[in-house]
Amino acid sequence: MSHNRMDSAAYLSALLAKGFSKSLASRACSLGFLPGQFPVLLELWNEDGLTQRELLDRLEVEQATLANTLGRMERDGLIERRQHPKDRRATCNFLTAKGKSIEGPAMDAAREADQDLFKGFRRFEKELMLEYIRWAIANARSL
Secondary structure, eight states, rough: OOGGGGGOOOHHHHHHHHHHHHHHHHHHGGGGGOGGGGHHHHEEEESEEEEEHHHHHHHHHOHHHHHHHHHHHHHHHHHEEESSSOEEETTTEEEEEEHHHHHHHHHHHHHHHHHHHHOOOHHHHHHHHHHHHHHHHHHHOOO
């Protein structure tokens, strides 16, 4: 029996994520961030000063992955970590001036990467595709 990986939702979703990441990476590099840092930036642009635990709860990534991402972001001057005012075991992650300044250009880069992914789609097709993706993600979360 022959198997076609192009019939696998898991394989296709991985290719889609890779394609978006590659498209975003080419734009993000000049702005000073990596595609894997973008979800953290989004959360901090929405609410600066989140702890690592709060970011973990919102991003659904592994603790070690987030710790490495935050370390790299601190090294690259995008965030600074400060001791939590009430919990000595926790640190809060704050955007630096550099991290704040790239918000507009980074959002533009993400929109352009999105447009690349959906090139040739009509608006309703893109909206339908996004709805299907959200639906599949909700199903995956309930497993």
